[in-house]
Amino acid sequence: MEQAAHPELRAELRAELRIDQMPQTLREIVLGRLRAAIIAGRFPSGARLVERTLCDQLGVSRSVVREVIRILEAEGLVESLPNRGPVVARMDWAQARQIYDIRLLLEGSAAAGCAAVADAGVKADLAAALSALEAATGGEDAVFEATTRFYEVIFRAAGHDVAWEIVQRLNGRISRLRALTLTAADRAVPGRARMARIAAAIGANDAGAARQAVEDHLREAAEIARRMLEGA
Amino acid sequence: MEQAAHPELRAELRAELRIDQMPQTLREIVLGRLRAAIIAGRFPSGARLVERTLCDQLGVSRSVVREVIRILEAEGLVESLPNRGPVVARMDWAQARQIYDIRLLLEGSAAAGCAAVADAGVKADLAAALSALEAATGGEDAVFEATTRFYEVIFRAAGHDVAWEIVQRLNGRISRLRALTLTAADRAVPGRARMARIAAAIGANDAGAARQAVEDHLREAAEIARRMLEGA
DNA sequence: GGCGGTATGTTGGTATACCATAAGATCATA
DNA sequence: TATGATCTTATGGTATACCAACATACCGCC
Missing domain, CATH: 1.10.10.10 (Winged helix-like DNA-binding domain superfamily/Winged helix DNA-binding domain)
Known part of the structure; x- marks a missing residue:
């Protein structure tokens, strides 16, 4: 040929x-x-x-x-x-834990920064991403895309583009780990409620609450992953 | 050929x-x-x-x-x-500032984690890196290498290998920005004293002081860079 | 039968030549 | 002068060839 x-x-x-x-x-x-x-x-x-x-x-x-x-x-x-x-690449819980820790720092900081400066446009974008998430029942890719969009709005609004790059790269590894261990049913609960809480805190321009909401969300996600992976 | x-x-x-x-x-x-x-x-x-x-x-x-x-x-x-x-790639102060912010989070966390678990071996490694830094008067690469080694010990001891990867990658961009703007004389003051303070805090297993020392160090470095770059 | 050495094949690493396309520069002509 | 055609350059993409390293299988010899 x-x-x-x-x-x-x-x-x-x-x-x-x-x-x-x-x-x-x-x-x-x-x-x-x-x-x-x-x-x-x-x-x-x-x-x-x-x-x-x-x-x-x-x-x-x-x-x-x-x-x-x-x-x-x-x-x-x-x-x-x-x-x-x-x-x-081999992945284990030790590495995943580190990645969750880093995301905790970066996403917490971004959420706080976003809440501090969010204007009506940002809030509308977040609401749109949440709606897309609600509408995307079943569509696996659509859920992922809407979630990604939600966080992208937060990072970009906070002016943390570099951190967004990093988080995206790290997400590949976490996604793999999750896909390897979690069933589809587990993944079907992406925590819309928790994301709504994040959006609400940003909507109120409450930086502390936004950071707290993100950190709680991530800690919970990490805990779920840990239970699945401990010792793997 | x-x-x-x-x-x-x-x-x-x-x-x-x-x-x-x-x-x-x-x-x-x-x-x-x-x-x-x-x-x-x-x-x-x-x-x-x-x-x-x-x-x-x-x-x-x-x-x-x-x-x-x-x-x-x-x-x-x-x-x-x-x-x-x-x-x-184009670089400006906005990006450098983001990178300094990220390093603040990651290095602060690593220093605290390192201080919490540092044993005699880690402390000896840090001391060795500091000595190498003292001995490397004039040799530009040697200074860089010793500094890198110092931080690597901290990250590795804290079990933050993933964060170390990230920081190393980010350092390329910061190094470029510094090289573009700072003179050799400016760079010749890598802050041995501040690094010694970090090592001392870790030596005392004082996590809070270690984090504080790292953050002070970075804030100062960022401030120097900012004065050079503002508006560039 | 066990041993060491050789033959072979696979794989990664490197180099090079080729084509198609896009962008920009140049040039000729209306 | 302005416009369109052509030429150049650089790139993305592909194919191919060669070498070195490693693994394995084989084979003769003790």
């Missing part, structure tokens, strides 16, 4: 929207796919990611796969063993 | 130690070089990083350069514009 070795991906590349945002690069598509597969637990921890196999499975060339693996490595989802190549 | 297109790097690859840790990969060497060059301010903000030019300058192939650029992108030192390719 000469060129055009990946017709289905090429098609997907154009399919997103009618004429809009075409600059979706192959690398990004592959990145999204591989990341999703790892997070979903389709590869066991420690599984080798053999480049040529991935090339076949994804229908792309080694260059693309290698660059994507570097990115996933930076995200902590993949690690490369010397002379053995990339493997799916 | 067929193979062996980069003799000097290959040589460096073997030169490190007698028979030890050969698995230093070309990619890592190039990563270190390019990162150092960007941090040192050898490229202006927004400068395009033309792949083939870098290949010539570094004497390596495009594969290596591209993968390295992906890594630097994840570190926030490089950003890729659609259809234009990678450029050196």
Whole structure:
């Protein structure tokens, strides 16, 4: 085969929207796919990611796969063993606990900062994200997207863009851990009530309450994860 | 030319130690070089990083350069514009301030955690790092290395490996900003006294004092940076 | 039968050549 | 002068080749 070795991906590349945002690069598509597969637990921890196999499975060339693996490595989802190549990163409760601790600090700070400066626009955005969350019953991706949006509004409003970057990267690892251990039923309770409490505190411009609400939420989430993972 | 297109790097690859840790990969060497060059301010903000030019300058192939650029992108030192390719990331005080804020949270937490559990071994390691810092008068890299080591001991002892990863990545951006604006004379005062205060607090297993010392140190560093950068 | 050495295959790492496309620059012509 | 065509450059993407390292299987020899 000469060129055009990946017709289905090429098609997907154009399919997103009618004429809009075409600059979706192959690398990004592959990145999204591989990341999703790892997070979903389709590869066991420690599984080798053999480049040529991935090339076949994804229908792309080694260059693309290698660059994507570097990115996933930076995200902590993949690690490369010397002379053995990339493997799916091992995760345990010790690491997850650290990540929850970091999120506690960053999200607490962001929520407080957001509450301190939130104007009507921010509050409306938060309300919209909450509505989207309510409307997204069942749709797994929709729930995730609405939740992500909710936090993004908070971080951005607080002017914590850098922290938002970090939290997003960390979330990959936590998502994987959750997918590996929690059942779908467990995940179906994303804590709308607690997020509403966060939104209410921000709506009242009460920084202390907002921080407290976020921290309570996270501590509870961490506790659930801990019970599932302790000793794993 | 067929193979062996980069003799000097290959040589460096073997030169490190007698028979030890050969698995230093070309990619890592190039990563270190390019990162150092960007941090040192050898490229202006927004400068395009033309792949083939870098290949010539570094004497390596495009594969290596591209993968390295992906890594630097994840570190926030490089950003890729659609259809234009990678450029050196722009930095301003707003971003630096965020990074200092994040470090305040993470390093404060790590110092407190370290102080809470530090044993004789940890204290000895900290003392050793401090001595190395004293001994490293003039050697710029040596100062940086000793400082890095000091904080690494703190984070590792506190069991905050994930946070240490994050701080290291953030440090690239801060280092660049400092190099762009501070003179060598300014940098020559890395605050040994303040680091000694941190070590003392940890030596006394006083978590509150350790956190306070770290936060004071960082606030001061941020203040110096702010005065240099305000409005830039 | 157990042992050490060799052959083979797989994998990662690197280099290079090629194509298609997009953006910008240049130039020729109406 | 303005507009459109062409040329250049840089990039994303792909294919391919080579080498080195490692693992494994095999094979002769003790």
